[in-house]
Amino acid sequence: MKKISAILLSAALSLAVLTSCGNVNTPQDGGSAADTGANAVPAGEMRDITSMELVKDMGIGWNLGDTLDVCQADRDGDGKVNEHVEEGEKVDETLWGNPKATRELFTALKEDGIKSVRIPVTWRDHIDADGNVDREWMDRVHEVVDYAYSQDLYVLLNVHHDGGGDPTFGAWIIEGAKNDKENTLKKYRNLWSQIAEEFKDYGDKLVFESMNEVGFDGISQNGAYDLLNEFNQEFVDLIRSSGGNNAERHLLIAGYWTDIRMTCDSRFKMPDDPAGRCIVSVHYYTPWEFCTTNIHNTWGTDEEVKQMENLYGMMKTNFVDKGIPVIIGEYAASGNDKASCVFFIEKMVKLCSDYGMAPFYWDNGGQVDRNTYEWRTPDFLEAMKMASSGEDYDFTKW
Numbered sequence: 001m002k003k004i005s006a007i008l009l010s011a012a013l014s015l016a017v018l019t020s021c022g023n024v025n026t027p028q029d030g031g032s033a034a035d036t037g038a039n040a041v042p043a044g045e046m047r048d049i050t051s052m053e054l055v056k057d058m059g060i061g062w063n064l065g066d067t068l069d070v071c072q073a074d075r076d077g078d079g080k081v082n083e084h085v086e087e088g089e090k091v092d093e094t095l096w097g098n099p100k101a102t103r104e105l106f107t108a109l110k111e112d113g114i115k116s117v118r119i120p121v122t123w124r125d126h127i128d129a130d131g132n133v134d135r136e137w138m139d140r141v142h143e144v145v146d147y148a149y150s151q152d153l154y155v156l157l158n159v160h161h162d163g164g165g166d167p168t169f170g171a172w173i174i175e176g177a178k179n180d181k182e183n184t185l186k187k188y189r190n191l192w193s194q195i196a197e198e199f200k201d202y203g204d205k206l207v208f209e210s211m212n213e214v215g216f217d218g219i220s221q222n223g224a225y226d227l228l229n230e231f232n233q234e235f236v237d238l239i240r241s242s243g244g245n246n247a248e249r250h251l252l253i254a255g256y257w258t259d260i261r262m263t264c265d266s267r268f269k270m271p272d273d274p275a276g277r278c279i280v281s282v283h284y285y286t287p288w289e290f291c292t293t294n295i296h297n298t299w300g301t302d303e304e305v306k307q308m309e310n311l312y313g314m315m316k317t318n319f320v321d322k323g324i325p326v327i328i329g330e331y332a333a334s335g336n337d338k339a340s341c342v343f344f345i346e347k348m349v350k351l352c353s354d355y356g357m358a359p360f361y362w363d364n365g366g367q368v369d370r371n372t373y374e375w376r377t378p379d380f381l382e383a384m385k386m387a388s389s390g391e392d393y394d395f396t397k398w
Helices: 051-056 103-111 135-149 173-179 181-198 221-240 302-318 338-355 378-387
Strands: 061-063 116-119 154-158 206-209 251-254 278-284 326-331 358-361
Touching: 051 278, 061 326, 103 135, 116 135, 116 358, 135 154, 135 181, 173 181, 173 221, 181 206, 181 221, 221 251, 278 302, 302 338, 326 338, 338 358, 338 378, 358 378
Parallel strands: 061 116, 061 358, 116 154, 154 206, 206 251, 251 278, 278 326, 326 358
Antiparallel strands: none
């Protein structure tokens, strides 16, 4: 979700959306030590398709939110860590209240018609000062990726709250880049080198995402854009030189704060890529009060619909029409009025379908029950299916 420190207003939040390691145990068939034998992931295939074709094939996407992305963090902006572990203990994926992810979860999602999953991962509680990843954490990330990959789902894997707005508690990319760019880039490269090595033999259904919701406020705007562009270019250069299928892997490039207007600014540059396989990532939480809280419960006035159409039109004009595919890595609807939420989801997913973009619903456990794997609001799923069907129809407000 938007900058951890911005997830405030705890009384109002409903968020229904709401040791150094080497490359061991990554066999040539693309499997892992955590998932071998009868359930091993098949050999990785890199198809002769463009990134635009890949994105169009992604269909309905879903986020495994508040799971592998959890961390010791100031989530409500009060200057204190919200959830933490005792000294000597390790952070695991249950810290923010969700159970551990299971293979059955992804099987159920596939049966529901989900074709793509985004697996946000926060590394900051599992790396040393140089970015070396704890082997146990890498193995768990690998295992969860395999749960989804073995279901023939598209998988987006990223670096999540390592950016973040709470450097006092572990976030390192944003403030580190502004104050000590070279050492921060070195740590960033080291982290991604390990991820790239771990998954180098996986096929094109595994997509790497450079980072999550990163911008560099507090310096000149030109310098801020230049800094993000530099990190994104470093990401592409590193992955392309990391061996295996990574030379041709499709890569997801974080827009400025993943904000549509700021990413459509001419100062944001897509990286130079010899493979020509880069996709731009933005998020959609407009209006914020409706999408992430229950402060504003309804949506669907002519003005609100036009605002959504205009913003997606900007992405179409600035990227899709120029041959650059688009992924909406996060969106949500959290107002208490179900009809408004369903209409918002349907309208947004329909725009994505019409423009060849791929939408990924942000779910922190508030929508898909992580124990029963059932949707708490089945109409949300039905709206996604209808809107992504490719059929033309007139909208009616639910």
